[in-house]
Amino acid sequence: MSEEKTHVVSIKTHLLVLFTLIILTIITVLITSIELGPYNTAAAMIIASVKALVVLLYFMHLRFDEPIYRIMFGLVIAIFIAVIIVTFFDYLYR
Amino acid sequence: METTINPSVDLHRDDTASKIGMWLFIFTEILLFGGLFLVYSVYRFRNPVAFHLAHEELSITMGFINTVILLISSATVAIAITAMQKHNKKLTMMMLGLTLLLALVFLINKYFEWGAKFEHGMYPGSELMANLGHGDMLFFSLYFFMTGLHGVHIIIGMTLLAITLVKVKKGAVHAGKYQLLENSGLYWHLVDLIWIFLFPLFYLIH
Numbered sequence: 001m002s003e004e005k006t007h008v009v010s011i012k013t014h015l016l017v018l019f020t021l022i023i024l025t026i027i028t029v030l031i032t033s034i035e036l037g038p039y040n041t042a043a044a045m046i047i048a049s050v051k052a053l054v055v056l057l058y059f060m061h062l063r064f065d066e067p068i069y070r071i072m073f074g075l076v077i078a079i080f081i082a083v084i085i086v087t088f089f090d091y092l093y094r
Numbered sequence: 095m096e097t098t099i100n101p102s103v104d105l106h107r108d109d110t111a112s113k114i115g116m117w118l119f120i121f122t123e124i125l126l127f128g129g130l131f132l133v134y135s136v137y138r139f140r141n142p143v144a145f146h147l148a149h150e151e152l153s154i155t156m157g158f159i160n161t162v163i164l165l166i167s168s169a170t171v172a173i174a175i176t177a178m179q180k181h182n183k184k185l186t187m188m189m190l191g192l193t194l195l196l197a198l199v200f201l202i203n204k205y206f207e208w209g210a211k212f213e214h215g216m217y218p219g220s221e222l223m224a225n226l227g228h229g230d231m232l233f234f235s236l237y238f239f240m241t242g243l244h245g246v247h248i249i250i251g252m253t254l255l256a257i258t259l260v261k262v263k264k265g266a267v268h269a270g271k272y273q274l275l276e277n278s279g280l281y282w283h284l285v286d287l288i289w290i291f292l293f294p295l296f297y298l299i300h
Contacts, residue, residue, distance in 0.1 A: 008179045009172070018169035025161050025293075029154060032298040044294035051290045059172045060283045066110075069117055076121045080128045087132055091139060 007064035017058045024051050109273050116277040120284050123247075127288050130240050134295060137232045144229020146300050152237070156207050157297035160200055161289060167196035168286040171255070171279045181269045183262065190259040193282065197252045204245055208238075237296055244292060247285045254278040 028047045032040050057063040062070055138145045174189035208217075215222040218238050223231060258278045261267040267274050 006179060009176055011173050011176055014169050014172045014176065017172075018165060021165045022162055025158065025165065028294055028298060029158055032294065032300070041299050044299050048291050048294050052287050055168060055283055055287055055290065059168050059286075060280055065113075068114070072114075072117060072121070076124060080125065083128075084132060084135070087136065088139075091136060 007061070009058065009061070009064065013058065017054060021051055021054060024054075107271070107273075112273045113276065113280075116280050120280060123284055124287075127240075127243075127291075130236070130243075131291065131295070134236050134240070137229075137236065141229030141232060144227055145233050148230045148233035149296065149298075149300055152297050153207070154297050156203060157293050160203050161293045163196050163200045163203070164286045164289050167193045167200070168283050170196065171282045175272070175275060175279050178262075178267075178269055178272045178275055183268075186275070187259060187262055190255055190262065194252055194255055194259070197248055197255075201245065201248060204241070240292060241296070244285070244288055247288065251278070251282045251285045254281055 024047055028044055031043045031047070036043065056073070062073065170189045170193045174186045174193070177183075177185035177189060211217065216234065217223065218235065223234060226234065255278050258267060258275050261274060
């Protein structure tokens with residue numbers, strides 16, 4: 001076999017991940033339906049990020065692949081966050 | 095005779111490079127949508143009231159159903175890869191077919207959602223849109239552009255998955271060589287990832 005290093009994620013794990021993602025979606029809908037003022041956005045974005053992380057780590061196999069993929073992904077997100085911060089400094093203090 | 099070489103390894107094949115290439119492409123997609131999310135955040139920051147009122151025009155139920163559909167379709171693609179690794183060709187094909195079906199349902203929902211807006215005269219370039227307040231116009235323009243671009247990605251993803259399904263059926267993609275399945279799968283998860291952020295930003299946040 002040429003694929004000796006491949007980590008096979010079980011179907012059960014995938015179903016469990018799916019279940020978690022759906023629960024998180026329901027939580028987001030419920031949380032944003034109550035008035036929390038500015039925390040609404042924060043809560044929705046935090047949950048969305050957690051969901052994205054779960055998809056990346058399990059469905060996209062980042063957790064099981066070589067570290068190079070995680071490093072590359074981390075760099076791209078770091079660049080994106082830097083751009084967000086710079087943009088908002090501009091708009092907040094102009 | 096080159097007996098020392100493992101017959102399942104093709105010398106002209108580099109799975110790691112193929113996958114890194116796919117990830118690099120995914121990064122450009124993330125930054126493309128990232129830029130749009132940034133535009134959205136800045137306009138929302140400048141027009142908070144208009145964005146709040148405009149978002150109430152969108153149906154949370156519709157958005158929620160589509161989110162669940164995409165999440166399930168992501169899981170079915172992931173299961174298709176697991177099935178392939180376990181040499182279960184039939185399950186792989188079933189899961190890919192199911193993914194395509196779910197993607198189609200997503201698009202049909204989108205059709206009805208957009209169709210209802212169009213009926214009310216709300217579409218890019220319409221008179222109603224032109225007469226909206228500045229903030230509302232920005233919200234709906236971004237809504238149509240971002241969900242539309244996402245829809246295009248759904249169609250591209252469906253095409254990739256359909257090609258993969260045919261190749262699996264023909265045996266061109268098999269347990270010893272399934273890079274196409276893995277890369278199409280990654281693309282499909284990207285489509286899901288983008289929707290994970292689109293849903294709360296347009297349908298939920300107020």
